[in-house]
Amino acid sequence: xxxxxxxxxxxxxxxxxxxxxxxxxxxxxxxxxxxxxxxxxxxxxxxxxxxxxxxxxxxxxxxxxxxxxxxxxxxxxxxxxxxxxxxxxxxxxxxxxxxxxxxxxxxxxxxxxxxxxxxxxxxxxxxxxxxxxxxxxxxxxxxxxxxxxxxxxxxxxxxxxxxxxxxxxxxxxxxxxxxxxxxxxxxxxxxxxxxxxxxxxxxxxxxxxxxxxxxxxxxxxxxxxxxxxxxxxxxxxxxxxxxxxxxxxxxxxxxxxxxxxxxxxxxxxxxxxxxxxxxxxxxxxxxxxxxxxxxxxxxxxxxxxxxxxxxxxxxxxxxxxxxxxxxxxxxxxxxxxxxxxxxxxxxxxxxxxxxxxxxxxxxxxxxxxxxxxxxxxxxxxxxxxxxxxxxxxxxxxxxxxxxxxxxxxxxxxxxxxxx
Amino acid sequence: xxxxxxxxxxxxxxxxxxxxxxxxxxxxxxxxxxxxxxxxxxxxxxxxxxxxxxxxxxxxxxxxxxxxxxxxxxxxxxxxxxxxxxxxxxxxxxxxxxxxxxxxxxxxxxxxxxxxxxxxxxxxxxxxxxxxxxxxxxxxxxxxxxxxxxxxxxxxxxxxxxxxxxxxxxxxxxxxxxxxxxxxxxxxxxxxxxxxxxxxxxxxxxxxxxxxxxxxxxxxxxxxxxxxxxxxxxxxxxxxxxxxxxxxxxxxxxxxxxxxxxxxxxxxxxxxxxxxxxxxxxxxxxxxxxxxxxxxxxxxxxxxxxxxxxxxxxxxxxxxxxxxxxxxxxxxxxxxxxxxxxxxxxxxxxxxxxxxxxxxxxxxxxxxxxxxxxxxxxxxxxxxxxxxxxxxxxxxxxxxxxxxxxxxxxxxxxxxxxx
Numbered sequence: 143x144x145x146x147x148x149x150x151x152x153x154x155x156x157x158x159x160x161x162x163x164x165x166x167x168x169x170x171x172x173x174x175x176x177x178x179x180x181x182x183x184x185x186x187x188x189x190x191x192x193x194x195x196x197x198x199x200x201x202x203x204x205x206x207x208x209x210x211x212x213x214x215x216x217x218x219x220x221x222x223x224x225x226x227x228x229x230x231x232x233x234x235x236x237x238x239x240x241x242x243x244x245x246x247x248x249x250x251x252x253x254x255x256x257x258x259x260x261x262x263x264x265x266x267x268x269x270x271x272x273x274x275x276x277x278x279x280x281x282x283x284x285x286x287x288x289x290x291x292x293x294x295x296x297x298x299x300x301x302x303x304x305x306x307x308x309x310x311x312x313x314x315x316x317x318x319x320x321x322x323x324x325x326x327x328x329x330x331x332x333x334x335x336x337x338x339x340x341x342x343x344x345x346x347x348x349x350x351x352x353x354x355x356x357x358x359x360x361x362x363x364x365x366x367x368x369x370x371x372x373x374x375x376x377x378x379x380x381x382x383x384x385x386x387x388x389x390x391x392x393x394x395x396x397x398x399x400x401x402x403x404x405x406x407x408x409x410x411x412x413x414x415x416x417x418x419x420x421x422x423x424x425x426x427x428x429x430x431x432x433x434x435x436x437x438x439x440x441x442x443x444x445x446x447x448x449x450x451x452x453x454x455x456x457x458x459x460x461x462x463x464x465x466x467x468x469x470x471x472x473x474x475x476x477x478x479x480x481x482x483x484x485x486x487x488x489x490x491x492x493x494x495x496x497x498x499x500x501x502x503x504x505x506x507x508x509x510x511x512x513x514x515x516x517x518x519x520x521x522x523x524x525x526x527x528x529x530x531x532x533x534x535x536x537x538x539x540x541x542x543x544x545x546x547x548x549x550x551x552x553x554x555x556x557x558x559x560x561x
Numbered sequence: 562x563x564x565x566x567x568x569x570x571x572x573x574x575x576x577x578x579x580x581x582x583x584x585x586x587x588x589x590x591x592x593x594x595x596x597x598x599x600x601x602x603x604x605x606x607x608x609x610x611x612x613x614x615x616x617x618x619x620x621x622x623x624x625x626x627x628x629x630x631x632x633x634x635x636x637x638x639x640x641x642x643x644x645x646x647x648x649x650x651x652x653x654x655x656x657x658x659x660x661x662x663x664x665x666x667x668x669x670x671x672x673x674x675x676x677x678x679x680x681x682x683x684x685x686x687x688x689x690x691x692x693x694x695x696x697x698x699x700x701x702x703x704x705x706x707x708x709x710x711x712x713x714x715x716x717x718x719x720x721x722x723x724x725x726x727x728x729x730x731x732x733x734x735x736x737x738x739x740x741x742x743x744x745x746x747x748x749x750x751x752x753x754x755x756x757x758x759x760x761x762x763x764x765x766x767x768x769x770x771x772x773x774x775x776x777x778x779x780x781x782x783x784x785x786x787x788x789x790x791x792x793x794x795x796x797x798x799x800x801x802x803x804x805x806x807x808x809x810x811x812x813x814x815x816x817x818x819x820x821x822x823x824x825x826x827x828x829x830x831x832x833x834x835x836x837x838x839x840x841x842x843x844x845x846x847x848x849x850x851x852x853x854x855x856x857x858x859x860x861x862x863x864x865x866x867x868x869x870x871x872x873x874x875x876x877x878x879x880x881x882x883x884x885x886x887x888x889x890x891x892x893x894x895x896x897x898x899x900x901x902x903x904x905x906x907x908x909x910x911x912x913x914x915x916x917x918x919x920x921x922x923x924x925x926x927x928x929x930x931x932x933x934x935x936x937x938x939x940x941x942x943x944x945x946x947x948x949x950x951x952x953x954x955x956x957x958x959x960x961x962x963x964x965x966x967x968x969x970x971x972x973x974x975x976x977x978x979x980x
Contacts, residue, residue: 155597157588158773160581164602169576178574180609181602183583190599197616296956354577422869428855429848432869436847439923439957447875449868450841450851456866456909460879490875504858537715538858 143314145171146198147181150191150209150219151293154183163208163298174307175319175367176204186210191222195288203286204310209293211259211276219290220263220279227281229263236268237261237277244275266290269305273297278305287313318375320366322382324389325398325408327359327551334360334393341388348378349385358544359398359405359551362389395560398551405550406434412554413444413494420553421492422448423461423482425473426500426516430546446490451482461485474499474511476528483521494557495521496549503536516545520552527556562733564590565617566600569610569628569638570712573602582627582717593726594738594786595623605629610641614707622705623729628712630678630695638709639682639698646700648682655687656680656696663694685709688724692716697724706732737794739785741801743808744817744827746778746970753779753812760807767797768804777963778817778824778970781808817970817979824969825853831973832863832913839972840911841867842880842901844892845919845935846961850968865909870901880904893918893930895947902940913976914940915968922955935964939971946975 147167153159164181171178179202184190191210198205210219224230238260245252259275262268269278269289276292278301289306291298310316326334331353335342342351348368354361364385368378390397402408413420422431432448435441449460454473457463462485463478471477479499487495500516507513514533519526531548533541554560566586572578583600590597598621603609610629617624629638643649657679664671678694681687685698688708695711697720708725710717729735745753750772754761761770767787773780783804787797809816821827832839841850851867854860868879873892876882881904882897890896898918906914919935926932933952938945950967952960973979 153773154584155587155600156591156771157584157586157597158771160579160584161600162579165573165576165579167576168574172575178576179604180613181574181580183600185598194599201612352575352577424848424851427852428860428864429843429851429867429869430856432843432848433846433852433961436869436871437849437958437961441847442871445847445871447869447871447879448848449879450848450855450866452855452861452864452866453909459910460866460868460908489879490872491878539856542852542856 143203143316144177144179145204145206145310146179146202148191148194148198148205148207149181149183149293150186150207151183152185154209155185163293163295166295166299167206167208167302170302170307173319173321174311175317176310176314186218188218188222191219192226195222195226199283199286199288203314205286205288206306207288207290208298211290211292220261223266223279223281223288223290224263227263227265227283229265231261232264233257233260234262234268234277236270240270240272240277241275269301269309271297271301272304273300280306280309282313315370317367318370318378320368320375320378320382322364322366322386322400323402324362324364324386324400325359325402325405326362326393326396327398327405327547329360329393329396331355331360334396338389338392341392344388345385346381349382356404356543356547357540358547361403398554398560399558405547405554406438408554409435409550410438410441410444412557414440416557418493418557419444419446419491421446421486421490421495423486423495423497424448424450425452425457425482425498426502427498427542427545427549428452428502430542431496431498431549434546446492449486449489457482460489462489472511474501474515474517476517476530479517479519480521480526480528483519483526487521493522494553495519496553497521498545498549500531500541500545502538502541502545504538505536507536514541516541516548518545518549518552520549520556522556527552562622562735563596563598564623564625564729565598565621567610567613567617567624567626568600568602568712569605569626570602571604574604582712582714585714585718586625586627586721589721589726592738592740593730594736595729595733605637607637607641610638611645614641614645618702618705618707622733624705624707625725626707626709627717630709630711639680642685642698642700642707642709643682646682646684646702648684650680651683652676652679653681653687653696655689659689659691659696660694688720688728690716690720691723692719699725699728701732734789736786737789737797739787739794739797739801741783741785741805741819742821743781743783743805743819744778744821744824745781745812745815746817746824746966748779748812748815750774750779753815757808757811760811763807764804765800768801775823775962775966776959777966780822814979817973818977824966824973825857827973828854828969829857829860829863831976833859835976836863837912837976838863838865838910840865840905840909840914842905842914842916843867843869844871844876844901844917845921846917846964846968847871847921849961849965850915850917853965865911868905868908876901879908881908891930893920893934893936895936895949898936898938899940899945899947902938902945906940912941913972914938915972916940917964917968919950919960919964921957921960921964923957924955926955933960935960935967937964937968937971939968939975941975946971 266279483497503513516531688697902916922932935950
């Protein structure tokens with residue numbers, strides 16, 4: 143079965159808001175084994191929405207529409223869906239109860255404008271939106287499905303996960319999908335592809351491989367598909383485990399971990415499981431490492447803190463880097479990064495420490511140390527390991543992101559005692 | 562005139578990559594006064610691409626297509642465009658020279674696969690892509706335009722700015738557009754809308770207003786339009802300046818600044834212009850403030866460094882917060898945030914300092930201090946100002962973002978001595 147996505151909203155067409163809804167929905171559907179055929183963004187224009195809905199209903203099995211459900215006059219989705227499905231607006235008891243409940247729980251009075259949120263086309267089924275007042279509406283016609291969701295990202299996210307995807311799976315009797323992520327670092331995508339070519343060629347037919355490269359690492363995703371049956375599912379899991387073993391035989395030294403989406407998630411999991419603590423000393427990454435860790439709930443269990451040592455004075459005063467080291471080797475040097483990592487580990491009393499120093503760009507390089515020259519260190523009570531990166535790019539954000547992932551991978555390797 | 566955007570790529574349909582190209586292109590076009598009617602994402606499927614191109618060519622004046630230009634077999638855009646425009650692939654001298662030049666400058670040998678990048682439909686005009694080997698192709702038919710661009714974001718970005726938008730403006734004789742951004746903070750969108758309603762109603766007909774709310778602030782954007790004529794443009798600029806003055810009369814106390822896209826950009830500009838330095842002490846924002854500042858090239862001129870003081874020990878040892886303060890008032894308190902700001906300012910030797918401490922969520926609240934309780938401080942040599950935020954949300958990232966913008970606004974107000 144395949145799905146089309148339509149996101150409605152003028153704000154998406156002037157480019158001031160990045161349309162994350164489309165990618166979030168596509169990822170969820172894809173992970174649930176449903177293919178997305180097309181995604182469309184249109185403004186709050188009746189005829190443009192109509193055309194997109196009509197095309198999508200012709201070409202796909204299911205159509206998911208977000209946006210245009212607010213109580214203001216621009217929002218025309220409900221009116222259009224009434225016309226499209228030859229229905230009329232009626233007040234839904236379920237939806238009204240939900241609006242009333244949400245207003246009560248926030249301590250507000252429900253106004254007539256709010257009450258109008260409970261009006262839905264008579265022919266739809268309302269899927270309850272626990273997080274907001276806009277209804278989620280499910281329509282069926284001639285074996286095809288259209289679902290209208292609110293455009294607010296966290297409401298859409300919750301509804302997709304808890305209402306829409308389970309009901310699509312049930313309606314279309316979709317296969318069960320099993321995913322396995324393997325995080326690979328220290329080898330470029332094309333070299334990795336050459337290295338694992340024999341294994342990839344020999345993959346079982348029901349297991350697909352995707353390369354998902356991000357900032358200095360590659361996420362390999364295996365996707366296995368099976369009918370909805372417990373025995374077959376167990377067999378699939380065994381088959382995937384064997385397949386992963388084959389990958390380790392070829393590329394084990396580049397594999398940092400499994401079953402996480404990102405390296406910061408893997409760091410979070412590794413430190414939490416081992417009961418270890420971490421401190422950071424960042425120069426060229428400027429706080430990016432700290433904020434990726436602290437963006438995860440529960441990070442206070444292991445993250446002691448970090449120092450963003452942008453100036454040399456701060457490297458000396460807050461991290462205890464020797465003045466003579468900075469004089470002799472410069473801020474971007476193996477000696478400095480080592481003292482930064484050891485200094486912050488000691489100063490903040492952590493088991494492990496990460497340090498970065500480099501020239502992120504776009505300018506600031508010299509012939510000896512061009513833009514993209516970065517030193518990374520990881521320190522434990524047993525001492526520090528350092529690594530020189532030559533990123534060969536003047537793009538600042540890319541250099542920050544690649545340095546960050548390199549530091550995370552080095553930390554995980556040190557903790558897990560991988561080579 | 563209006564434009565449709567088509568982004569081609571299977572990777573966009575599985576949601577592993579957020580389609581930033583669509584929003585970047587939409588923003589650039591919108592800022593240049595061209596309306597985007599629709600954006601579509603399709604996979605590397607000939608018929609799906611054909612249908613999207615054909616629909617777009619019927620409904621819009623110009624169609625911009627990204628992706629599908631690599632040398633691999635999945636990439637079918639060029640073949641399809643040959644068919645669509647009844648043309649055939651020929652080697653373009655201009656494109657070949659560009660490919661050769663790029664390989665030479667990187668010190669690589671050009672292979673036959675690379676040379677194939679110079680093949681283009683005979684009927685198109687090649688717009689030189691200074692940053693990559695994939696050509697940018699311009700097609701015209703019956704007064705309409707189709708442009709095919711590479712999907713690599715930084716190449717697309719450069720080509721849009723330097724080649725495509727100027728040529729679209731010339732071809733369609735578009736109006737000149739003048740934008741004016743005003744950054745407003747400390748008032749919600751709906752209250753702001755009520756406050757400035759008389760001003761908004763009286764706006765001149767050729768000046769449009771957009772509300773662009775982001776994490777605790779609202780960006781107001783005025784857009785003025787005029788024919789391409791220097792005298793008229795001068796008049797428009799005077800008219801916009803007068804309009805902005807009217808806004809100050811009503812909402813001046815909420816206006817933080819002008820002519821920037823974000824508050825971090827305004828902080829960057831303000832500190833640079835005033836020759837002042839900054840240090841940060843972050844607890845609940847976890848490094849987000851530091852990384853937003855350091856993501857901007859040139860931030861080392863004013864940013865001394867920051868301390869991410871996640872644990873109480875670090876608040877004491879690195880920032881000099883009194884043990885008795887933490888004991889008596891807790892980490893999330895006015896007293897603590899004040900000592901954090903003053904401590905980091907002194908310790909890192911900066912003119913100004915920002916500090917944050919709070920409960921970002923989703924859990925960790927108490928009845929007295931629920932999730933979303935945050936204290937922010939800004940310190941100068943004259944002392945510190947503090948502010949309590951009650952964010953009323955358990956969404957971690959949102960709370961981090963809103964705290965960050967609150968801190969930036971307080972800093973700018975203190976430096977510029979606004980109330």
